[in-house]
Amino acid sequence: MREELRKVPFECRACWHVWEEEYTVRFGDRGEVWLRGNVPVPPPTPAEKCPRCGCYQAVQFPEGYLAHHPELIRATRPAGSDATPLISPVRKRPRWLET
Numbered sequence: 001m002r003e004e005l006r007k008v009p010f011e012c013r014a015c016w017h018v019w020e021e022e023y024t025v026r027f028g029d030r031g032e033v034w035l036r037g038n039v040p041v042p043p044p045t046p047a048e049k050c051p052r053c054g055c056y057q058a059v060q061f062p063e064g065y066l067a068h069h070p071e072l073i074r075a076t077r078p079a080g081s082d083a084t085p086l087i088s089p090v091r092k093r094p095r096w097l098e099t
């Protein structure tokens with residue numbers, strides 16, 4: 001019996017979240033068996049639940065699609081904060097103007 005690890009990419013059509021699900025596919029006498037965490041599951045379909053918004057309107061990409069489009073994964077992560085201090089272009093008022 002042969003086993004193969006497959007990462008199937010999905011994109012949510014409601015919130016545009018992109019994620020991957022890992023499956024193990026066993027090829028036996030009775031054909032393919034898809035497993036997730038050693039539990040047999042049906043082969044992936046676009047009816048996957050979105051981990052972010054919980055809806056069932058995902059689109060399934062071909063395997064390996066995200067390896068060619070890493071920007072899709074990066075775009076879904078929140079941008080890190082910028083450590084550059086903000087400097088106001090407005091000059092400080094001279095002290096003698098304060099009351």
Ligand SMILES: [Zn+2]
Nearest residue numbers: 012015050053
């Ligand atoms: Zn979603």
